[in-house]
Amino acid sequence: MRKFIIYFVLLITCGFQSYAQEVIQNISSRKNISLNGRWNYIVDPYQNGYFDYRRMAFDESETGNGGYYDDKQPKDKTDLVEYDFDHSPSLNVPGDWNSQKEDLKLYEGAVWYRRLFNATPQKGKKYIIYFAAANYEAHVYLNGKKLGMHKGGFTAFQFDVTELLKLGANSLVVMVDNTRKQDEVPTINTDWWNYGGITRDVYLAELPDTYLADYKIQLAKNNLKEISGFIQIKGNQKEQKVTINIPEAGIKFNTNTNDKGYAAINIPVKNLINWSPENPKLYQVNIKTETDAVEDKIGFRTISTKGKDILLNGKSVFLRGIAIHDENPLIPGRPRSEADLRMLLTWAKELNCNYVRLAHYPHNEKMMRLADEMGLMVWAEVPVYWTISWENPETYKNAAKQLTDLIELDKNRASVIIWSVGNETPVSEPRNKFMGNLVDKAKSLDDTRLVAAALELHREGNIVHVDDVLGEKLDIVSFNEYAGWYWGGTPKEIPQYKFEIKYPKPVVISELGGAALAGFHGDQDTRWTEEYQEALYENQFKMLDQIDGLRGMTPWILVDFRSPRRPHPIYQNFWNRKGLISDTGVKKKAFFALKSYYEKVEKKYA
Numbered sequence: 001m002r003k004f005i006i007y008f009v010l011l012i013t014c015g016f017q018s019y020a021q022e023v024i025q026n027i028s029s030r031k032n033i034s035l036n037g038r039w040n041y042i043v044d045p046y047q048n049g050y051f052d053y054r055r056m057a058f059d060e061s062e063t064g065n066g067g068y069y070d071d072k073q074p075k076d077k078t079d080l081v082e083y084d085f086d087h088s089p090s091l092n093v094p095g096d097w098n099s100q101k102e103d104l105k106l107y108e109g110a111v112w113y114r115r116l117f118n119a120t121p122q123k124g125k126k127y128i129i130y131f132a133a134a135n136y137e138a139h140v141y142l143n144g145k146k147l148g149m150h151k152g153g154f155t156a157f158q159f160d161v162t163e164l165l166k167l168g169a170n171s172l173v174v175m176v177d178n179t180r181k182q183d184e185v186p187t188i189n190t191d192w193w194n195y196g197g198i199t200r201d202v203y204l205a206e207l208p209d210t211y212l213a214d215y216k217i218q219l220a221k222n223n224l225k226e227i228s229g230f231i232q233i234k235g236n237q238k239e240q241k242v243t244i245n246i247p248e249a250g251i252k253f254n255t256n257t258n259d260k261g262y263a264a265i266n267i268p269v270k271n272l273i274n275w276s277p278e279n280p281k282l283y284q285v286n287i288k289t290e291t292d293a294v295e296d297k298i299g300f301r302t303i304s305t306k307g308k309d310i311l312l313n314g315k316s317v318f319l320r321g322i323a324i325h326d327e328n329p330l331i332p333g334r335p336r337s338e339a340d341l342r343m344l345l346t347w348a349k350e351l352n353c354n355y356v357r358l359a360h361y362p363h364n365e366k367m368m369r370l371a372d373e374m375g376l377m378v379w380a381e382v383p384v385y386w387t388i389s390w391e392n393p394e395t396y397k398n399a400a401k402q403l404t405d406l407i408e409l410d411k412n413r414a415s416v417i418i419w420s421v422g423n424e425t426p427v428s429e430p431r432n433k434f435m436g437n438l439v440d441k442a443k444s445l446d447d448t449r450l451v452a453a454a455l456e457l458h459r460e461g462n463i464v465h466v467d468d469v470l471g472e473k474l475d476i477v478s479f480n481e482y483a484g485w486y487w488g489g490t491p492k493e494i495p496q497y498k499f500e501i502k503y504p505k506p507v508v509i510s511e512l513g514g515a516a517l518a519g520f521h522g523d524q525d526t527r528w529t530e531e532y533q534e535a536l537y538e539n540q541f542k543m544l545d546q547i548d549g550l551r552g553m554t555p556w557i558l559v560d561f562r563s564p565r566r567p568h569p570i571y572q573n574f575w576n577r578k579g580l581i582s583d584t585g586v587k588k589k590a591f592f593a594l595k596s597y598y599e600k601v602e603k604k605y606a
């Protein structure tokens, strides 16, 4: 009897806590229909649609029924139903709710989304529903049945719906909850807007029953002469012949997957044109199995460090970067289309950048593809930000999962050269362990890229020390440094500071900067003026040029962005004004200061 109870408890807890599966590689190239568009929604601050009046979750009840996901209409005139998706207002997907409805601008909590769609499922096919991101926690239901849940506001997730998909009308319901919580990743305190909702694309994809689930096709570590990686097939027919064809490079490679559906790939290559910002060459790559076929566009490059140098394809480079949030200031809100993303990267190119820091969380898969295409190297990051719950094992698991998902999804993008495991995390024993484990995790998942974190520094007089123990494990030294803004006096006082950096590695400064309200002018000592910000940049360059290992930087930040931490009614109005471009797209003076500095650096490294 006891055994039975334990079994039953296990069954229900596992059943109800079913998490999303790992996502397939390259969703947009599969046969799919888009589930973007207008979704009806119900705002649910008390989570009435999820819990009954005793606060028991409906989807954990005996029948699993009772929540808004049933998407019910009254059966007859006597029937009581207290919600109605059909007559509820709608939101655009992709898109956060805050920027679409004035009354949701500051809303944090649960919102129910519903999308009706038609399907014609075929026998012998597999169907998945794929969300490119929903912030923060998503509970997903198809035709009244729970598919599972996902945590993490910036990573993709999917569910197999082969069994539940109906011929004709289907109802897809998602409860998205963006409540901030101390033990989550990120935690309650950040410096960006907590945009909620289904913020990225949603797809229904049709796959063959046995399908190409994943692949990695990249140059081997430090080796311009070999493509290495793997193919992973899922389904019943695991042992298959596989062909990888890269026509333009004259490559046709045949192999077989084993009984686990796996094949390692090692392809010797000659005369490949290597991907670089100057020549962002992408090759058409066709992968064919006996049951499936996928096409991709992939660039080939190596990235490594040697002493204080960063080597791209074996050649020393300087990372002329800028930091970017996943926000279009002109909405303002989360980007809704590829054009929004392209606008941000076009600004970075105008600044003469060859590199961007996509802060502080995983950005859209499409952003990485655009960076590939436009020739921008990328620092990609997870939202391990400030004061995470270092001692909670669940928090670590969550952070490690988000890091894994980021690396798995974007591993074929040549643009991505750095995985960052976190930002400005205060040194302590539990933090060192947590962050150290994340570094090991990143390295175990991908040994071909660099691993970094934005560290903190401390000062003694005019000496700035960078000696965080985590630096030992990282490939480059990166830190956020706010001389002239949070410390260090006015801009002209900046050059007196000298750096003592413990590690003989390349230094890539992850943040520096100060704020200015576009159009506000004055002298160089007056805060918030464009002149102050410009002088801050000019004097930073004087100071930073003294660091002999300086190999790059990503000043904070490309564009002004919304933040609840920035209430000043005249200068901020809930915007962080450290952008080089204003919220209306106007370039501030500092934009041109950085641009001309980068022009000089570019010549030096040409």
Ligand code: GCB
Pocket: 191, 360, 423, 424, 480, 511, 556, 576, 578
């Ligand atoms: C930082 C944070 C960044 C903030 C920035 C600021 O160090 O990493 O997220 O927005 O400072 O403006 O204070």
